[in-house]
Amino acid sequence: MYGAMKVAIGGPLKLGFRPWVEGLENVPAEGPAILASNHLSFSDSFFLPAVLDRKVTFIAKAEYFTSPGVKGKLTAAFFKGVGQLPVDRSGGRGAGEAAIKSGIEVLERGELFGIYPEGTRSPDGRLYRGKPGGLARVALATGAPVLPVAMIDTEKIQPPGKVMPKLMRPGIRIGEPLDFTRYQGMEQDRFVLRALTDEVMYEIMKLSGQEYVDIYATAAKRQITEAAKAAKAAEKAEAAEKAEDGQKERTGS
Structure with a gap:
């Protein structure tokens, strides 16, 4: 299903928007890796998979998979088809643990796991402080390399309030893999979690050119x-x- 959906969605995206990409050679041909990206637009989770040869799995809100009616079923099929995993994020800490568990399972299968360390879309195009719980804990639990990713100009394609997307070329920069195996076994050390997350955010900032805001x-x-x-x-x-x-x-x- 993923392959068919990738062709159905990825093909038109690449043809219509012609996203430019730098650093594809940094994505391993096989084995687990974490793609840690800034988050400017709803479309980020579609443009990044569209330019990769391998499947990448992101976490998505459970509501996308459980909405009633024909529209709800189509939405659920769409998100499953593009490799999204449903996680109920309404339960506070329990929701976070579910997302971490899902990420670990994806990586243990030798696949690519995508995550947005900011936790939500940027409200104004700037880069915000990364949350240390998800990215760092998944990286330390699996030993998977972390690839910093910068999505560029995706927020300009369909600004809030606009129904029709603007045809323009977004960009994607994928940085060199970061190895954090030196911290393995230290998942409970909040200073380590913070340091790892900040290092990744610094690399994303360099790739994206965004202004960084420490909140x-x-x-x-x-x-x-x-x-x-x-x-x-x-x-x-x-x-x-x-x-x-x-x-x-x-x-x-």
Whole structure:
């Protein structure tokens, strides 16, 4: 099913958008490896597999696989076909453990596992702090090499609010593999997890050219949402004040 779906989706993606790629020679022809990528767009999980000869498995929200109706079944078939694994991410720590377990299983089969260390899409195109729990623990548990990956301009293809994608050439840079076997057996050391994650994020930053922000993307999204709410409230208050002033002028009070 994966092969058929790759042809059905990957072919048109490559033909229509003509993504350019650097560093394909860094992806091993066989054996396990972790592709740790920045995350700019929903389409990242499609463009990266489209340019690789090997199957790469990402984690996807369980809702994509369990939605009811014909549309839900088609969506589930699509995500299964492109190599996505369903993980229920609503359960906090338990969800994280499930994602780690799934990643380890993929690598133990000698396959490629894709992960976004930021944990969510960048809200503004900048690169955010990597979460140490997933990437680092999977890497240390398996000894698999980590390949830093930079997706470039994918966020410009279909910005929020746009229905039709813009035909343009996104880019993909794949860095040289990073070996963290020196840290094996230290999965419970939070300083090691942090150091490993930061090293990978630094390599992604060099590949992508993004501005790095040392906070989590989830926190940045909250800040942006709160700022937007504050701006809207200020606008509303200003409009109400102008209306009140206008009323006073009309009544002469």
